[in-house]
Each structure stands twice: as structure tokens, then as C-alpha cells.
Amino acid sequence: MIEKIISDRLKKLDNLKKEGINPYPTKSQRTISIGDFLFKFNSFKKSDKKVYLVGRIKSFRDQGKIIFVDIEDFSGKIQAIFKSEQLKNNFKLLKDNIDSGDFVQIFGKAMTTKSGQKSIFVYNSVFLTKSLRPIPKDFYGIENIELRLRKRYLDSITDSKVREIFTRKSIFWNSVRSFLNESGFLEVDTPVLEQTPGGAEAQPFKTHHNALDEDFYLRISLEISLKKMLVGGFEKIFEIGRIFRNEGIDAEHLQDYTQCEFYWAYSEYNELMKFVEKLYKFVIKKTIGSLVVSYKGEKINWGKKWQTVDYCDAFYKATNLDPTIASRDALLKKAHELNIFVEASSGKGRIIDQIFKKTVRSKLIQPTFLINPPIFIEPLAKKSSKNPLKVERFQVMAGGTELGKGFSELNDPIDQRERFQEQMKLRDQGDLEAQRLDEDFLEALEYGMPPAAGFGFSERLFAVLMDKPVRETIYFPPMKKDK
Numbered sequence: 001m002i003e004k005i006i007s008d009r010l011k012k013l014d015n016l017k018k019e020g021i022n023p024y025p026t027k028s029q030r031t032i033s034i035g036d037f038l039f040k041f042n043s044f045k046k047s048d049k050k051v052y053l054v055g056r057i058k059s060f061r062d063q064g065k066i067i068f069v070d071i072e073d074f075s076g077k078i079q080a081i082f083k084s085e086q087l088k089n090n091f092k093l094l095k096d097n098i099d100s101g102d103f104v105q106i107f108g109k110a111m112t113t114k115s116g117q118k119s120i121f122v123y124n125s126v127f128l129t130k131s132l133r134p135i136p137k138d139f140y141g142i143e144n145i146e147l148r149l150r151k152r153y154l155d156s157i158t159d160s161k162v163r164e165i166f167t168r169k170s171i172f173w174n175s176v177r178s179f180l181n182e183s184g185f186l187e188v189d190t191p192v193l194e195q196t197p198g199g200a201e202a203q204p205f206k207t208h209h210n211a212l213d214e215d216f217y218l219r220i221s222l223e224i225s226l227k228k229m230l231v232g233g234f235e236k237i238f239e240i241g242r243i244f245r246n247e248g249i250d251a252e253h254l255q256d257y258t259q260c261e262f263y264w265a266y267s268e269y270n271e272l273m274k275f276v277e278k279l280y281k282f283v284i285k286k287t288i289g290s291l292v293v294s295y296k297g298e299k300i301n302w303g304k305k306w307q308t309v310d311y312c313d314a315f316y317k318a319t320n321l322d323p324t325i326a327s328r329d330a331l332l333k334k335a336h337e338l339n340i341f342v343e344a345s346s347g348k349g350r351i352i353d354q355i356f357k358k359t360v361r362s363k364l365i366q367p368t369f370l371i372n373p374p375i376f377i378e379p380l381a382k383k384s385s386k387n388p389l390k391v392e393r394f395q396v397m398a399g400g401t402e403l404g405k406g407f408s409e410l411n412d413p414i415d416q417r418e419r420f421q422e423q424m425k426l427r428d429q430g431d432l433e434a435q436r437l438d439e440d441f442l443e444a445l446e447y448g449m450p451p452a453a454g455f456g457f458s459e460r461l462f463a464v465l466m467d468k469p470v471r472e473t474i475y476f477p478p479m480k481k482d483k
Helices: 002-018 034-039 041-047 089-097 145-150 152-158 160-182 223-231 269-288 311-319 328-337 348-359 413-428 439-447 460-466
Strands: 050-062 066-073 076-083 103-112 118-129 206-209 214-218 236-244 256-265 292-295 298-301 307-310 368-371 393-398 401-408 452-458
Touching: 002 089, 034 041, 034 050, 034 066, 034 076, 041 103, 050 076, 050 118, 066 089, 066 103, 076 089, 076 103, 089 118, 145 152, 152 160, 160 236, 160 256, 160 269, 160 460, 223 236, 223 256, 223 439, 223 452, 256 269, 269 393, 269 401, 269 452, 269 460, 292 460, 307 311, 311 348, 311 368, 328 348, 401 460, 413 439, 452 460
Parallel strands: 076 118, 307 368
Antiparallel strands: 050 066, 050 103, 066 076, 103 118, 206 214, 236 256, 256 452, 292 298, 368 393, 393 401, 401 452
């Protein structure tokens, strides 16, 4: 079937060429977008002024000596009216060779049909692109999500809501950038390739640098490079960039995604929490137009004062275990009771985190600061001055998931080395996500890094605002090759 359609369209392409028409011209004319034309329709109709519009043909209805064509650009869709008495020989050329999916340029004036539909009466038209494949009319209704994501361009051709997602995503990141710039943060750019991946617990992607004849890793975080910049004298910096984690795919995780991290010298996590709440409210309002959003059937109100929950207190209430002092055996027993699979190589921190996700996290629906977890689960944060078994870290939680993490940055090189060494023991036991000992970073800390607070969040936040799995908010997510 598809082969027959393509064959017919190739014949139409040949027809146009035989008539001396270039079906793929370089130049086009547009004096106004379709959206603006419709917005100013009454004034155009009153003045009788002619305009050039361009766009893709979505559908057409041939009624003999008149053809009604729906044309769409990024801003909107309009009905174009082609009449044989006006277009003469060009009408037959159009009639015989037009297809849905073609791009055209039209020249005409505003008119209203008998039914009251705003339209454009066409005086002249030009082919801009001849489409050789048909656009599925009901593509968005396909149940095969893999096909929709693999051919996302078809998804966005047929459903303007998909295009709206990515328009909002641009607003999302631009508003993040605007807020941080206005708050005195300097945007910087750090390398994607690292010799020692760090800043997060994740498996990296590995590659080889031919010119240097060295193996490198794609960064799993922006953290380490940005903290070295604090050592170098910068005080308020941020980066919005791609990071890469060689982990599983689910509704909340991707391997290749955008993250923002910012670092603030001479600040600490309490001050940072106040700043983050203002940042999120600003960004959400700009992106959605409201501070109340729906996610998985729940209403999340970002506008209210966010609650604060102590990690260890919540863990104790759910499990009757104090995570700062519970033995690994006790934690393993609790995990078994909850039917949580635990890798043999998992340290206490990993087990605590898995139990927490099963028992507490899913219940944190409204915006929450989750503070002061046990030291085992955060090797880059400062110890709490009130309890050295905890760290000064917070997570932004909402909708039952984590939507950002920040802490008072550990700047004691001796303490940091000891934490890395503990992580390396876990790696030796088989935990491939445990952090590595980074001598270059430790050397930088030995020169002195000012006290600082840092925060990071990814486009998972945007996915939650859209009430979508994160893959559906990526235009070309990583996919298995289509067989």
C-alpha cells in the first residue's frame, strides 16, 4: 500500500518537473504567519490587503471547480480557497498534483465563507516541498508508544499538543536561565568528557579520545567541574547542559538528558532552600501559567508554603528503624519484609534509599523539602553540625518523586577523601554506581574551596509539570534500533 502511494507521488513530482516547476525551490515568501493573520483577520478583510502565507497542507476537499485546502504553519491553521476561474491553468496543475503533506506558498486575501469560517481566497500558489510519503491522519491514536517516539516528527505534525510541549520546554529552560541571571549567577560551560566521572551515583558511558589516545567518560553530573570553578574564585555560577547515565529506562529516567546545576559560594543549604522555592515558583508560573498542576490524577499546589520533612524521622515512622544507626543486617531484613530486591554489593546507603522509596517517597505529593538524610547516602555533602551521622542535604519532592537536590557542599579535603574511600570499597564489592576517588578534585579542594551550597535538577521537573513520562518530553529519546 505504502509503495503504491509513494509511486503515485513520484509521478506527480515528475509531472511538476516536466512543467518546468521546481518542487523544492530555495526561496519562499511570507509576509505574515497564519496565527497573526487570523488574529488580525478583520483588519485584513476590511483593507482588502493581500498577503503571502506558507505552510503544510493538512487536508483538502476537491469539489470540482473549487478546492478547499487546510494549511498549517507553526502558529496556526487556516482554510485556503482555490477557484478554477481565478487560477486558470494553474488550478489543473494544483488539482492533479496536490497531496496532504505538501508545503505551499499562497498569495491571497481574507474572506469569510457562508458558514462564517475565516479563510484566505487564493490568487496564486507555489509548491515549496513535494511530500513523497503520506502523513498518517490518526497517528496520535496509535497504541505503539515506541513507534510514536521513534518517529516523533510525525507525532508533532499531526498533533499540535506535542508541539506545545516543546514550546513550553523552551520557556521552562529560558525562565530558569532568566531567574539565575537576574540573581547574579554567571552561566558557564564545562566539558562533557571527563577522565574520572563523578558528582552522582551512576554508571557512565565510556569513549576513546583518538588524538590523546586516552579513554574518557561522558559526564554523569555537572558538579565536580563547577566546584573546581569555586576553587578558582567564581562565587555564583550555573550550567544547563547534557549529562549521560548508563542506566535503565522508565517513566522518570533517561540516559541522555538536560540538567541544571548552580553553586553559590558563602551560602548554605537553609538559605539555598528559600532561594530554590522562589526559583521553582517563578519557573512553574512562567511555564504553565499557574502554580497548581495535575500529575497522575493528583493536584499539586506549588504556590503554598512548602512543607519540610526530616528524612530520618520519616524513615523511622515507616520502618521503626533509625537509618543512622541501623545495622546492614537489620536493613536487609526490612527490605526482605517489603519484597525489595537488594544487590549483594549494596552498601547501607543504597539499601536505605531503596527502602525509603518504597515506604515514604510515594506519599510525598505536595511540594516538600526532604532534609538531613544519613551520611551513608550522600558522599559530597557536609555533615550536620547537630548530628555528624546526617548531612546537610535537601531534596525537592512532589508527586511522589524527587525533583531536585541540593546541599551544603563538603569542602574539607580530608573528610572528602575518607568518603570517597568508603565509596571505593563499595565499588570493590561490585557496586558499579558507587562514586570513584577523584584525585584531581581532591587536589583542588586542598587549595581551598569556600563554604558553598549547590543545587541540581533535571528535565524530570518539566515532565511532571506536563504530566507526562519523561521520554514523551524529549523530542528524540534514545531508542532501540527499529528492526
